[in-house]
Amino acid sequence: xxxxxxxxxxxxxxxxxxxxxxxxxxxxxxxxxxxxxxxxxxxxxxxxxxxxxxxxxxxxxxxxxxxxxxxxxxxxxxxxxxxxxxxxxxxxxxxxxxxxxxxxxxxxx
Amino acid sequence: xxxxxxxxxxxxxxxxxxxxxxxxxxxxxxxxxxxxxxxxxxxxxxxxxxxxxxxxxxxxxxxxxxxxxxxxxxxxxxxxxxxxxxxxxxxxxxxxxxxxxxxxxxxxxxxxxx
Numbered sequence: 001x002x003x004x005x006x007x008x009x010x011x012x013x014x015x016x017x018x019x020x021x022x023x024x025x026x027x028x029x030x031x032x033x034x035x036x037x038x039x040x041x042x043x044x045x046x047x048x049x050x051x052x053x054x055x056x057x058x059x060x061x062x063x064x065x066x067x068x069x070x071x072x073x074x075x076x077x078x079x080x081x082x083x084x085x086x087x088x089x090x091x092x093x094x095x096x097x098x099x100x101x102x103x104x105x106x107x108x109x
Numbered sequence: 110x111x112x113x114x115x116x117x118x119x120x121x122x123x124x125x126x127x128x129x130x131x132x133x134x135x136x137x138x139x140x141x142x143x144x145x146x147x148x149x150x151x152x153x154x155x156x157x158x159x160x161x162x163x164x165x166x167x168x169x170x171x172x173x174x175x176x177x178x179x180x181x182x183x184x185x186x187x188x189x190x191x192x193x194x195x196x197x198x199x200x201x202x203x204x205x206x207x208x209x210x211x212x213x214x215x216x217x218x219x220x221x222x223x
Contacts, residue, residue, distance in 0.1 A: 043215060097142075
């Protein structure tokens with residue numbers, strides 16, 4: 001069974017501080033990992049995926065297979081980063097997407 | 110504009126009164142799914158469909174039905190709603206059933222069952 005764990009329900013930081021949203025996963029094969037974001041009163045949207053190795057809105061995430069982690073990081077948080085962040089996992093090929101329970105990020109001025 | 114639409118956006122109903130939440134996508138996507146979002150529980154998949162006439166249960170299918178008669182539509186049916194089905198529901202679609210494909214989400218339907 002595939003599982004995603006986001007240990008923090010809420011992460012509160014000040015503007016300009018570094019941010020790390022934790023995500024750990026359990027999967028027997030080679031996973032595909034994603035971060036989805038939901039801004040207030042908006043629909044969920046893809047933020048980034050590990051296979052792209054890209055930085056979106058200053059966020060990066062590295063897949064660490066040894067630690068089975070896919071933490072989301074940003075060096076300097078902005079107020080507009082305040083949102084609910086979901087880590088998600090799927091297997092290769094035909095596979096459903098499993099979401100973590102989400103972490104609410106609040107960035108204060 | 111490429112998008113996933115859901116109707117209604119808000120619904121208050123009473124226990125036992127059958128309801129349908131519609132979902133439609135205009136991107137010719139094969140894969141569609143329904144999730145419910147609850148505080149502290151995150152997103153949980155209810156049902157999914159890999160193509161027309163192909164549907165399967167997700168993690169929390171009890172009390173729900175779906176159908177996929179056309180590629181673009183994937184309605185969620187609650188035959189006899191109960192208060193524990195009060196939740197925020199999201200429909201999503203992706204190009205193919207490959208898990209790596211980006212999921213596009215609808216705006217959500219907030220359902221209250223009294």
